Amino acid sequence: MAQTSFQLDPGTAGAIEDLKGVFGVTTNTAVIRRAIALARVASRNASPEDQSVTLIDTAGNPVKVMLAG
Numbered sequence: 001m002a003q004t005s006f007q008l009d010p011g012t013a014g015a016i017e018d019l020k021g022v023f024g025v026t027t028n029t030a031v032i033r034r035a036i037a038l039a040r041v042a043s044r045n046a047s048p049e050d051q052s053v054t055l056i057d058t059a060g061n062p063v064k065v066m067l068a069g
Contacts, residue, residue, distance in 0.1 A: 043067055 008016070019031045042053045042065070051068035 039067075 016028050016031050019035070020026060020028075023031055023034045025031060025034070043051075046053050046067050050066065052064050052066050055063045055065060057063050
């Protein structure tokens with residue numbers, strides 16, 4: 001298996017720490033694997049017109065996420 005290292009800015013490192021709790025995992029690697037899996041699902045289902053996906057927040061409001069650019 002290939003090993004890669006990254007330099008993370010404090011904001012990204014904090015986001016990974018937050019996502020550990022959201023995803024219920026304890027390692028950065030597990031967070032990155034889940035984030036990549038989520039990105040793959042989103043990209044495969046994105047609108048062909050603008051490469052966006054729409055999520056529904058906990059209040060039932062649509063949240064449009066642009067994948068391109």
